[in-house]
Amino acid sequence: MIDLGISKLALIGAVALIVIGPEKLPRLARTVGTLLGKAQRYVADVKAEVNRSMELDEFRKMKESVEDAARDVEHSIKTSASDFEKSWSDVTHSPDTSPGFEVFPEYRHPKKNWRLKQGATPQWFKARTGMRTRTQSGAARVARFRPRPGRKP
Template structure:
């Protein structure tokens, strides 16, 4: 209410003692106490009346609605956090891990699809290895054929074309 320290109260007491006098000082303090009591009672009544008016106007309902609107739990953000934490904990594998940490086997369709995909991946790896080994064998055969041809014979593609005699040329 009033921000009075001990030094200010002492100064007020000394001034009151000088102005009012020592005989009338207790009477004045009694009257001051009654006045402050009445002022506090009026403030309590006013506060109570304002609260009742606010209740009648529905301010508490609006306040609770606003509180619920800003609540993470009411908005479903707690479920979103749970889902995000489950996603962070997720590890791909053959078994599904439940919330309690116990592994549960996958359903028959999921297991069947997993086996089919594993078989397809194995076939792709085998076919890729076969194609690579065939390519390497062809390259080695081409190198061996190039090493067997004698160096004195020019390749067929590099044979020069016959020249025409100079007498056939017209000037």
């Protein structure tokens, strides 16, 4: 950087005042100021672009490392799952090799619709056997069977 002190700036200003003249000096100063401002903004933009490209490269490297780690984890999970499935199939298909291990049949849904079964019960049968025909909340049921305070049993 150029080392500009107050004495050097005063000397440059005095020479400019003599060479350019007092009429044109303010306009020249404004022009120089705007050009310096534009140059500073351009340098700042270039620095920001360089920093962004460096960060982008770092993010790419980080992304690749995370993807590699994810692939490794996925591969290890697949291998362990296949080992587990293999050992599970060995255990379930050969019950005589492990004593005391029973193989139960797979659960099958009975394919019955209990709502239809309940709805098919005739009303006279429900009334005779005491089945509920209307639903009641728990609070209503408690209030219905709670002893009243005025009566003695």
